[in-house]
Every structure is written in structure tokens, then in C-alpha cells.
Amino acid sequence: MLEAKVLMLPKSPSGWLRGKLFHLVQHQWFETFLSIMICLNLIVLCLEYHHANETYIRIIRIINICFMVLFAFEAVAKILGLGHKFYFRKTDNIFDFIIVISSLAAIIFEQTQPSIGSKDNAPNVTVLRLIRVLRLLRLAKSSQRMNWLLKTIKLAL
Numbered sequence: 001m002l003e004a005k006v007l008m009l010p011k012s013p014s015g016w017l018r019g020k021l022f023h024l025v026q027h028q029w030f031e032t033f034l035s036i037m038i039c040l041n042l043i044v045l046c047l048e049y050h051h052a053n054e055t056y057i058r059i060i061r062i063i064n065i066c067f068m069v070l071f072a073f074e075a076v077a078k079i080l081g082l083g084h085k086f087y088f089r090k091t092d093n094i095f096d097f098i099i100v101i102s103s104l105a106a107i108i109f110e111q112t113q114p115s116i117g118s119k120d121n122a123p124n125v126t127v128l129r130l131i132r133v134l135r136l137l138r139l140a141k142s143s144q145r146m147n148w149l150l151k152t153i154k155l156a157l
Contacts, residue, residue, distance in 0.1 A: 010086045021081030025074075034074060038135050041067040045133060061110060068103045071135075075100045096138065102131040 012022050024030055044063050052060075075097050079087045087093050 010083055013081070013083070018080050021077045023081075025078050025081045034071075035139055037067065037070055038139055041071075042133060042136060061107075064110075065107055068100070068107055071096070071100050071103065092138065096135075099131060099135055106132065 009026075010022075013019050041064075044060060044067070048057075048060055075093075078093060088097075
């Protein structure tokens, strides 16, 4: 027998900042904006290539840091607005939180490396970037057609 958990939204918090964040993260446009940012982030990740010049690499790194700050803000806003107990009850939020932490680790790793294109660190950075690409799964869950396609692929495997 299947059982489903229903998560009731918490009440709007009484504090001014938490109340504003609560209403911000509840708006549909907030999720739409984040979905667009995820797509743009994936495009930027695809723009990186092995023998890029130093200026190009620096620009891509700065853009990636901006995306990471945005996604970290999303996590913090949801934790403060919804409350940590509610936030960490949803597997989607836990997944996003893990990606934010791993993205932060990837950016720190990239910033401490002398050259992103060196043979020594390329596999490690590639794995960390791959983790960031997993954010695409979040978009897939929000799209019924994409969800249907993923279920079909899963059944085929």
C-alpha cells in the first residue's frame, strides 16, 4: 500500500525579515526566475572549454560565483522564511542544499588552483561541475513532460 506524506506549509513567521522571505519564496515568479537561472547556469557551464584563454576563464569563474551566490541566497531565504524544520523535511530542498554546498566547494577548489585546465585537477573539477549539472533534475521535476520522459528512461533501463 502506498502512503503519501502531505507537508502543510508553515504559518507566516512573525518577524519582519522572515515574513518577507516567507512570502518571497512562496511566489510562483520566484520559482520561475530560479528555473531560468538554472538554465542560464547550465549554458555557462557548457561554455567552458579546455584551452580557453585566461581572461575567458576568469569571466566564466565570476559568472559561476554569481550563480552560486544566487542559489545560496535561495537556500538561505527558504531556510529563514520557511524555517529549518520545514525546509529540511522536503527532499527537493535537501537536494538543492547539497548542490549549493558542493558548488561552493567546487568554486573554492577552482579558486585555489593555479590553472583550471591543468591535467592534475581537471577530473576533480569535472566531477564537481557534474554535481552542479544535477540541478537540471530540479527543472525536470517541475515539468510534467520532462518528468514523464525521465520515468520512461528509468523504465527502459
